[in-house]
Amino acid sequence: KQEVTQIPAALSVPEGENLVLNCSFTDSAIYNLQWFRQDPGKGLTSLLLIQSSQREQTSGRLNASLDKSSGRSTLYIAASQPGDSATYLCAVRYWANNLFFGTGTRLTVIP
Amino acid sequence: NAGVTQTPKFQVLKTGQSMTLQCAQDMNHNSMYWYRQDPGMGLRLIYYSASEGTTDKGEVPNGYNVSRLNKREFSLRLESAAPSQTSVYFCASSEYRGSTEAFFGQGTRLTVV
Numbered sequence: 001k002q003e004v005t006q007i008p009a010a011l012s013v014p015e016g017e018n019l020v021l022n023c024s025f026t027d028s029a030i031y032n033l034q035w036f037r038q039d040p041g042k043g044l045t046s047l048l049l050i051q052s053s054q055r056e057q058t059s060g061r062l063n064a065s066l067d068k069s070s071g072r073s074t075l076y077i078a079a080s081q082p083g084d085s086a087t088y089l090c091a092v093r094y095w096a097n098n099l100f101f102g103t104g105t106r107l108t109v110i111p
Numbered sequence: 112n113a114g115v116t117q118t119p120k121f122q123v124l125k126t127g128q129s130m131t132l133q134c135a136q137d138m139n140h141n142s143m144y145w146y147r148q149d150p151g152m153g154l155r156l157i158y159y160s161a162s163e164g165t166t167d168k169g170e171v172p173n174g175y176n177v178s179r180l181n182k183r184e185f186s187l188r189l190e191s192a193a194p195s196q197t198s199v200y201f202c203a204s205s206e207y208r209g210s211t212e213a214f215f216g217q218g219t220r221l222t223v224v
Contacts, residue, residue, distance in 0.1 A: 004153070034213065043115075043201060044215040089153070091213075098144065098169060099213060101154040 002027045004092050006102035013080055014110050021075040021105045023090035028068045034099070035064050035075050036089040044089065048075070080109045113137050117202050117216035124192040124223045132187040132219050134202030142205045143185035144169075144213070145177060147198040154201065160185055192223045 003026045013019050023033070032051045036044040048057045048064040050073070056065040063076040077084060087106045091099040115136045124130055136143065141162045146154040156169030160179040174196060176188045185204075189196060202216040 036215075041218075041220075043217040044203075046212055046214060049212045091154075098156050098159060099154075101146075103151060103153040 002092065002094065002100045004090060004100050004102040006088075006090060006105050008105060009103065010106040010108070012108040012110060015080060015082060017080050017109075019077050019080055019107070021077070021088050021090075021107070023073040023075070023102055025071045025073075025092045025100075027094065028071050029094060030068060031093045033064075033066055033073050034091045034093070035062075035073075036091065038087045038089060038104070040086075047088075077107075080107075082109045082111050085109050115202055115204055115214055115216035117200075117219050119219060120217065122219060122221050124189075124221065126193060126223060128192050129188065129190050130192065131189075132200055132202075132221075133184070134186065134216060135184045136202075136204040136214070137183065138204060138206075138214065139182070140204035140206050140214075141182070142207055143179065144203040144205075145175075145185070145187045146201045146203065147171065148201060148218075149198050157187065157200075189221075192221075194223045197221060197223045 005024045034049045035047045038044050050057045050066045061078040066073045085108050087104040089104045091101045118133045144159040145157040148154045155171050158177040160166045163182045166177050178186045200219045203213045205211045205213045
């Protein structure tokens with residue numbers, strides 16, 4: 001069974017700090033990996049999608065990297081802001097299969 | 112641009128009652144999904160529809176049924192609700208099942224008492 005792990009489960013940082021969220025997966029034969037943001041009581045908002053042939057994707061202050069051989073992805077957030085406070089989920093898709101989700105990292109950015 | 116719309120947003124059921132969760136997408140996507148989210152367990156797939164006219168079981172299908180009414184709409188039915196089905200339910204869609212970005216609705220918070 002494919003497993004997706006996100007460590008730490010919770011993280012608090014002061015405003016302005018750069019930070020890295022981690023995602024690891026047991027089966028490296030992924031098709032793509034997607035990072036989502038979830039605000040309390042809300043749905044999931046897609047942040048970045050990385051195809052298996054890509055090493056990284058960038059959107060504004062966000063940069064996601066993918067290392068299939070080691071079964072890892074990281075989400076880098078530059079110059080964090082209180083508005084970045086949310087739960088960040090990674091999800092892995094295998095060929096013609098469905099998304100497998102991690103349990104998320106709850107980020108708090110302290111003003 | 113509405114994206115994926117779920118109704119209702121909140122629901123309280125008594126054990127044994129039935130209900131249907133509705134989902135509609137306006138992105139002309141082929142594939143649609145139902146997930147449940149429970150504390151400490153992440154999102155788990157209940158059922159999916161790879162294309163109009165097809166439905167398949169996901170990881171946790173017991174106690175649920177689905178209907179892909181047309182390309183836009185995918186409903187989830189609880190025939191006899193149980194307390195173990197208390198959860199937050201999310202509908203999602205993607206252009207195709209395998210390769211593209213998935214978009215999610217805002218969720219339905221269901222409590223079974």
